[in-house]
Amino acid sequence: MSLSKEEIEKKRILVVGAGGIGCEVLKNILLIGFKHLEVIDLDVIDLSNLNRQFLFNKNHIGQPKSVIAAQVSKERYGPEAEIVSHHCEIQNNKFNIDYYKTFDVVINALDNLNARKHVNRMCVCANVPLIDGGTSGFIGQTTPIIPKETECYECQPKVPPKGYAVCTIRSNPSTAVHCVFWSKQLIQKLFGNADDGNYLNDFQFSSTTTRWKEVYDKVFTSDIKVLHQSEELWKLRKKPNIWTYEEIINCSDTSLLKDVKPFVKLYYNSFNILQQRYENNGPFEFEKDDDDMIDFITACTNIRCAIFNLQGISRFEVQEKAGNIIPAIPTTNSIISGLMIIEMMKVLSQKKENLRICYLAKKPLKNHLLTFEKTSQPNKQCYICGNEVSEFVCDLEVFTLKDIINQITERCSLINPTILKGDQLLYESGDDLEKEEIQMYEKVGKKKLIDLGFKDGETILFKDDIKTMTFILKEEDRKHDVINEEIKDSKKHL
Numbered sequence: 001m002s003l004s005k006e007e008i009e010k011k012r013i014l015v016v017g018a019g020g021i022g023c024e025v026l027k028n029i030l031l032i033g034f035k036h037l038e039v040i041d042l043d044v045i046d047l048s049n050l051n052r053q054f055l056f057n058k059n060h061i062g063q064p065k066s067v068i069a070a071q072v073s074k075e076r077y078g079p080e081a082e083i084v085s086h087h088c089e090i091q092n093n094k095f096n097i098d099y100y101k102t103f104d105v106v107i108n109a110l111d112n113l114n115a116r117k118h119v120n121r122m123c124v125c126a127n128v129p130l131i132d133g134g135t136s137g138f139i140g141q142t143t144p145i146i147p148k149e150t151e152c153y154e155c156q157p158k159v160p161p162k163g164y165a166v167c168t169i170r171s172n173p174s175t176a177v178h179c180v181f182w183s184k185q186l187i188q189k190l191f192g193n194a195d196d197g198n199y200l201n202d203f204q205f206s207s208t209t210t211r212w213k214e215v216y217d218k219v220f221t222s223d224i225k226v227l228h229q230s231e232e233l234w235k236l237r238k239k240p241n242i243w244t245y246e247e248i249i250n251c252s253d254t255s256l257l258k259d260v261k262p263f264v265k266l267y268y269n270s271f272n273i274l275q276q277r278y279e280n281n282g283p284f285e286f287e288k289d290d291d292d293m294i295d296f297i298t299a300c301t302n303i304r305c306a307i308f309n310l311q312g313i314s315r316f317e318v319q320e321k322a323g324n325i326i327p328a329i330p331t332t333n334s335i336i337s338g339l340m341i342i343e344m345m346k347v348l349s350q351k352k353e354n355l356r357i358c359y360l361a362k363k364p365l366k367n368h369l370l371t372f373e374k375t376s377q378p379n380k381q382c383y384i385c386g387n388e389v390s391e392f393v394c395d396l397e398v399f400t401l402k403d404i405i406n407q408i409t410e411r412c413s414l415i416n417p418t419i420l421k422g423d424q425l426l427y428e429s430g431d432d433l434e435k436e437e438i439q440m441y442e443k444v445g446k447k448k449l450i451d452l453g454f455k456d457g458e459t460i461l462f463k464d465d466i467k468t469m470t471f472i473l474k475e476e477d478r479k480h481d482v483i484n485e486e487i488k489d490s491k492k493h494l
């Protein structure tokens with residue numbers, strides 16, 4: 001690629017994230033001969049990082065990733081380079097638009113959507129090219145973004161993670177994973193905060209001293225009896241087994257039920273530990289590394305598997321599935337960071353027509369593990385890089401100000417925005433507000449848009465430190481909008 005040594009030595013590169021991809025990227029950049037880098041990472045080194053984040057060793061555990069990554073990569077691959085490290089969140093105010101403008105290119109080596117969206121937005125505002133890369137197990141992808149010339153990270157909506165049909169989870173599980181998911185919903189229902197989206201929300205339990213037994217009898221016996229009666233459900237598969245707690249716990253050593261017995265005991269023990277915790281400290285959220293929760297989910301999963309004639313799974317597998325743990329593969333990180341650097345070189349040498357979005361697949365597609373796609377023009381409707389004025393479709397009689405604030409703040413990654421109707425200030429947020437102001441804005445937030453005087457076609461302004469965005473409100477029935485439907489639905493249930 002046609003960049004001279006002098007040109008390479010002048011370029012400034014920002015690497016965001018010094019994890020699996022970040023370590024690889026730093027090595028590649030230095031080996032090419034770049035001399036001016038900055039690296040940002042909020043985390044410290046953990047033992048579990050060492051198999052793939054090859055700049056770190058045991059002695060570094062507990063130290064900031066950014067600092068050690070800068071130090072070790074410089075020693076090994078670019079002693080003459082100047083690498084500035086920041087042990088800090090990328091969302092920190094000090095990394096403002098002017099800061100981004102000092103770089104020729106930014107590299108996203110992150111592992112979460114929020115931080116990626118934030119960097120994308122900052123790069124669009126600062127007009128700095130961004131190379132985004134990500135991996136998940138054996139698959140990966142890289143996307144070069146040139147603001148206003150190619151699609152940005154938010155031009156196309158991101159596909160939400162795969163969910164399961166409610167009836168599969170509640171009534172007709174066909175794999176152990178369905179039972180893991182059900183058990184997670186159960187733990188959340190019993191010990192978590194109220195959640196509108198919980199699949200078991202209609203379950204009613206009274207609070208007795210033998211709550212564990214009441215729950216057991218309901219979910220593992222009486223509910224199964226009800227399901228058993230359905231002829232439709234079991235046309236193609238064996239009916240579920242109806243066993244009482246007493247039958248299992250008193251079964252003989254030769255009974256087929258003897259394999260379920262340890263899980264019933266585990267259910268009893270873990271339920272009571274979690275119940276105690278709930279009584280002492282109130283509701284808690286699922287945590288994949290919490291032994292008692294994993295015990296409970298392992299027990300429920302295997303009891304449910306036995307009831308529905310499914311193969312049970314080990315505690316280890318339960319933890320993996322419940323925590324959505326996808327192992328990080330060093331080779332995938334290495335391939336993806338190599339591809340990111342190729343795209344970065346094209347950006348820096350102005351070979352924009354050659355830019356490609358690259359996908360690494362788990363299995364070959366037409367004999368190829370890698371596929372390449374040309375970049376597209378930005379989406380004019382994109383909230384981040386499209387027109388500064390966008391449409392927002394909603395039902396003005398149903399939507400409150402807070403509803404629209406929540407949606408737009410999230411979609412556009414705004415930070416503490418101020419909201420205006422014409423030049424009238426409607427709403428403010430942030431740490432520097434007085435108590436009275438917070439109370440006042442809370443009240444205003446609950447008002448319906450129609451009650452705040454908004455009409456079809458009227459504009460609402462969102463402003464934060466970086467950008468002002470204008471939305472034209474459109475009455476909902478002119479266009480179908482799934483998110484609005486969801487908000488309406490959830491309100492119907494209140």
Ligand SMILES: Nc1ncnc2c1ncn2[C@@H]1O[C@H](COP(=O)(O)OP(=O)(O)OP(=O)(O)O)[C@@H](O)[C@H]1O
Nearest residue numbers: 017018019020041042043089090109110111115328
């Ligand atoms: N908002 C953020 N600001 C700065 N750094 C971030 C931010 N969000 C994530 N990171 C960093 O991005 C890196 C992503 O690397 P990677 O995907 O290898 O994750 P990891 O946390 O090191 O590994 P794993 O998640 O597999 O345990 C991490 O080092 C993480 O600390």
Ligand SMILES: [Zn+2]
Nearest residue numbers: 152155382385
């Ligand atoms: Zn965009």
